[in-house]
Amino acid sequence: xxxxxxxxxxxxxxxxxxxxxxxxxxxxxxxxxxxxxxxxxxxxxxxxxxxxxxxxxxxxxxxxxxxxxxxxxxxxxxxxxxxxxxxxxxxxxxxxxxxxxxxxxxxxxxxxxxxxxxxxxxxxxxxxxxxxxxxxxxxxxxxxxxxxxxxxxxxxxxxxxxxxxxxxxxxxxxxxxxxxxxxxxxxxxxxxxxxxxxxxxxxxxxxxxxxxxxxxxxxxxxxxxxxxxxxxxxxxxxxxxxxxxxxxxxxxxxxxxxxxxxxxxxxxxxxxxxxxxxxxxxxxxxxxxxxxxxxxxxxxxxxxxxxxxxxxxxxxxxxxxxxxxxxxxxxxxxxxxxxxxxxxxxxxxxxxxxxxxxxxxxxxxxxxxxxxxxxxxxxxxxxxxxxxxxxxxxxxxxxxxxxxxxxxxxxxxxxxxxxxxxxxxxxxxxxxxxxxxxxxxxxxxxxxxxxxxxxxxxxxxxxxxxxxxxxxxxxxxxxxxxxxxxxxxxxxxxxxxxxxxxxxxxx
Amino acid sequence: xxxxxxxxxxxxxxxxxxxxxxxxxxxxxxxxxxxxxxxxxxxxxxxxxxxxxxxxxxxxxxxxxxxxxxxxxxxxxxxxxxxxxxxxxxxxxxxxxxxxxxxxxxxxxxxxxxxxxxxxxxxxxxxxxxxxxxxxxxxxxxxxxxxxxxxxxxxxxxxxxxxxxxxxxxxxxxxxxxxxxxxxxxxxxxxxxxxxxxxxxxxxxxxxxxxxxxxxxxxxxxxxxxxxxxxxxxxxxxxxxxxxxxxxxxxxxxxxxxxxxxxxxxxxxxxxxxxxxxxxxxxxxxxxxxxxxxxxxxxxxxxxxxxxxxxxxxxxxxxxxxxxxxxxxxxxxxxxxxxxxxxxxxxxxx
Numbered sequence: 001x002x003x004x005x006x007x008x009x010x011x012x013x014x015x016x017x018x019x020x021x022x023x024x025x026x027x028x029x030x031x032x033x034x035x036x037x038x039x040x041x042x043x044x045x046x047x048x049x050x051x052x053x054x055x056x057x058x059x060x061x062x063x064x065x066x067x068x069x070x071x072x073x074x075x076x077x078x079x080x081x082x083x084x085x086x087x088x089x090x091x092x093x094x095x096x097x098x099x100x101x102x103x104x105x106x107x108x109x110x111x112x113x114x115x116x117x118x119x120x121x122x123x124x125x126x127x128x129x130x131x132x133x134x135x136x137x138x139x140x141x142x143x144x145x146x147x148x149x150x151x152x153x154x155x156x157x158x159x160x161x162x163x164x165x166x167x168x169x170x171x172x173x174x175x176x177x178x179x180x181x182x183x184x185x186x187x188x189x190x191x192x193x194x195x196x197x198x199x200x201x202x203x204x205x206x207x208x209x210x211x212x213x214x215x216x217x218x219x220x221x222x223x224x225x226x227x228x229x230x231x232x233x234x235x236x237x238x239x240x241x242x243x244x245x246x247x248x249x250x251x252x253x254x255x256x257x258x259x260x261x262x263x264x265x266x267x268x269x270x271x272x273x274x275x276x277x278x279x280x281x282x283x284x285x286x287x288x289x290x291x292x293x294x295x296x297x298x299x300x301x302x303x304x305x306x307x308x309x310x311x312x313x314x315x316x317x318x319x320x321x322x323x324x325x326x327x328x329x330x331x332x333x334x335x336x337x338x339x340x341x342x343x344x345x346x347x348x349x350x351x352x353x354x355x356x357x358x359x360x361x362x363x364x365x366x367x368x369x370x371x372x373x374x375x376x377x378x379x380x381x382x383x384x385x386x387x388x389x390x391x392x393x394x395x396x397x398x399x400x401x402x403x404x405x406x407x408x409x410x411x412x413x414x415x416x417x418x419x420x421x422x423x424x425x426x427x428x429x430x431x432x433x434x435x436x437x438x439x440x441x442x443x444x445x446x447x448x449x450x451x452x453x454x455x456x457x458x459x460x461x462x463x464x465x466x467x468x469x470x471x472x473x474x475x476x477x478x479x480x481x482x483x484x485x486x487x488x489x490x491x492x493x494x495x496x497x498x499x500x501x502x503x504x505x506x507x
Numbered sequence: 508x509x510x511x512x513x514x515x516x517x518x519x520x521x522x523x524x525x526x527x528x529x530x531x532x533x534x535x536x537x538x539x540x541x542x543x544x545x546x547x548x549x550x551x552x553x554x555x556x557x558x559x560x561x562x563x564x565x566x567x568x569x570x571x572x573x574x575x576x577x578x579x580x581x582x583x584x585x586x587x588x589x590x591x592x593x594x595x596x597x598x599x600x601x602x603x604x605x606x607x608x609x610x611x612x613x614x615x616x617x618x619x620x621x622x623x624x625x626x627x628x629x630x631x632x633x634x635x636x637x638x639x640x641x642x643x644x645x646x647x648x649x650x651x652x653x654x655x656x657x658x659x660x661x662x663x664x665x666x667x668x669x670x671x672x673x674x675x676x677x678x679x680x681x682x683x684x685x686x687x688x689x690x691x692x693x694x695x696x697x698x699x700x701x702x703x704x705x706x707x708x709x710x711x712x713x714x715x716x717x718x719x720x721x722x723x724x725x726x727x728x729x730x731x732x733x734x735x736x737x738x739x740x741x742x743x744x745x746x747x748x749x750x751x752x753x754x755x756x757x758x759x760x761x762x763x764x765x766x767x768x769x770x771x772x773x774x775x776x777x778x779x780x781x782x783x784x785x786x787x788x789x790x791x792x793x794x795x796x797x798x799x800x801x802x803x804x805x806x807x808x809x810x811x812x813x814x815x816x817x818x819x820x821x822x823x824x825x826x827x828x829x830x831x832x833x834x835x836x837x838x839x840x841x842x843x844x845x846x847x848x849x850x851x852x853x854x855x856x857x
Contacts, residue, residue, distance in 0.1 A: 335734040352722045352725045372714055374713065375715070
């Protein structure tokens with residue numbers, strides 16, 4: 001891209017939240033008439049970068065230049081007024097209003113100080129025809145499929161300000177293949193009209209299908225900006241996961257230990273699946289082994305964990321635990337079956353922040369016993385103290401509200417909650433996310449020692465080296481399906497190849 | 508050194524959930540004392556205690572009963588607007604059971620068509636079923652608590668009228684009237700409050716239910732992930748709230764010796780909600796709760812009403828003046844004021 005073409009440039013953007021460096025000196029540039037993909041795993045900083053650009057958060061340092069002029073984006077309204085429009089992942093329009101009303105709400109054409117309905121419908125139709133969308137604009141938005149709603153959201157974003165920059169935040173996540181094609185058609189049209197488009201997605205094939213350039217973020221830092229045509233898919237994955245391929249070649253191969261192959265079968269999933277979450281898959285877990293789940297964000301890792309634990313009910317296949325078929329798919333049922341899950345979303349699905357450390361630790365045990373058979377205060381103290389000591393949870397006392405603890409210690413509290421139920425099958429979904437390096441190593445060691453005690457562990461992580469280091473067996477997921485299962489001699493390259501699939505990214 | 512050891516003690520006192528509700532109550536009572544030096548005087552008649560303070564407790568007993576149940580519902584992150592209407596329903600049910608013949612009311616104080624225990628149990632069952640309805644809408648129907656309970660709040664009074672065919676049934680049966688009018692040294696209704704309070708306290712603090720309720724209120728998704736049946740916990744809270752409303756309906760109808768579907772418990776849901784809020788349980792957010800603090804809150808609400816009458820606020824101005832006082836109380840309880848008091852009372856850094 002020649003410099004003359006640059007419409008928007010962000011230089012050295014820093015943003016820290018309490019305890020996290022969300023953005024650490026990130027540069028990003030955008031040319032008129034390009035589609036620029038922004039990729040990275042969870043926590044890479046994509047959404048923070050977009051929030052800076054749209055004025056939702058203020059950067060701590062860094063400059064933003066739009067069309068040659070330094071700008072400070074004060075608020076989302078301000079961003080719109082200078083031509084930066086955003087379409088968010090969840091369509092945030094009003095399903096009960098007509099498409100025309102949704103597109104022109106707040107800026108309805110007026111006549112005699114009243115809304116001119118006919119002019120409004122005409123105008124909306126014009127905009128949509130410009131996007132090659134042919135629908136009845138007088139019908140309520142909610143009566144159309146998500147793809148059309150998405151188009152209406154884009155039409156609205158365009159109409160607002162004579163947008164120059166359009167940000168599409170995971171617009172394809174709820175679209176099917178045909179609808180995605182339709183959206184791409186619109187994006188091509190807008191690109192031809194000179195709009196600069198930022199396209200956030202975690203579907204890599206879409207990056208190759210439509211993006212002119214792709215910027216990779218990882219852990220709040222810029223990894224680089226590349227031409228997709230010059231970047232094989234496996235290299236893109238390597239960059240997202242924080243590896244250089246050259247580095248990979250030098251790495252010693254890891255022999256996945258077949259330490260515990262002879263362990264008893266604990267859990268069998270047979271054709272287990274749920275529409276829209278994960279394709280039917282088979283999986284066996286044995287006592288004393290660690291099975292790693294590897295795959296990119298959105299590949300179905302968390303969905304597998306949810307099905308095995310009973311968060312969601314499967315609509316095909318079956319689960320058998322210790323030879324007994326599972327009928328009650330619920331967390332409570334899982335506690336009774338001695339299956340445990342440390343969930344991925346620590347704040348939303350893990351801790352109960354105003355309860356004390358003690359209460360958080362005994363919560364699952366108590367739930368398993370039912371409300372009538374309350375643990376006596378001395379039993380509660382005994383359990384809490386044991387796990388605070390075992391996991392070295394740093395807390396002033398067991399009476400501290402768990403919300404006051406650091407992320408790593410909160411993670412340990414959740415781990416303690418589940419270890420206290422004495423599980424035979426332990427599913428850990430991203431147990432090391434957002435905690436410091438020392439704590440990560442501790443968690444990994446703990447997983448290995450738990451497997452050594454004869455527990456069957458499932459270890460989910462987007463850090464590939466972590467999965468490699470801890471697992472006996474690695475299950476590969478891609479696009480919400482289990483695609484492979486690796487044992488024996490494996491290296492990171494092989495795993496990335498498996499994650500990338502058969503195409504090598506030169507498409 | 509004395510100061511250094513005193514400060515943490517003061518802090519502990521000011522951080523107690525009961526501290527601010529008690530301060531508010533004390534302020535209101537002191538206000539009465541200034542206005543009427545004999546405010547705290549107690550008389551003994553036939554061995555029973557009478558006086559302004561006893562009046563406040565007796566008149567406040569229905570709101571106290573409602574506040575006990577409401578505390579659990581608010582702690583789950585919900586609210587129950589229908590308790591006033593459920594009071595009316597239970598009053599109608601009880602009155603109808605005592606005197607089913609609407610054409611000719613028996614005015615014999617010793618006659619009832621249904622034995623008293625059956626009247627009480629049947630009424631409480633009906634009220635609990637009302638709570639079950641609310642709980643089912645909230646927990647299993649996924650309807651917002653305010654909307655879900657609004658339904659019964661509106662429909663409840665209509666149902667109460669249908670039960671008695673629109674007739675206000677007078678109650679002459681003396682044993683029933685004892686619930687709201689009897690005295691055993693103290694007003695009998697206070698013993699009912701005490702009994703319900705003890706049941707609620709044992710149920711929440713001597714089983715794991717209290718922790719489950721708090722956990723669900725703070726983060727229902729995390730609670731679900733931890734194996735708590737968060738829907739059933741909510742259901743139980745609403746059912747118990749209905750039960751308490753039924754109890755309050757019995758006391759209220761007994762007190763005025765009639766089933767008055769239009770007026771029994773009218774606007775009481777708001778007093779109950781305010782009582783719980785004054786007690787420090789967070790409306791909307793749920794979470795940590797204290798039953799005793801809610802009782803104090805209920806007494807505060809009644810003390811406000813009684814004081815208004817005592818200083819001669821005319822009945823038609825009562826609601827408006829009460830509103831102003833409640834605003835002041837809530838402001839007093841705000842986080843900012845609390846923090847300010849704590850800083851002044853016990854500076855952190857010596």
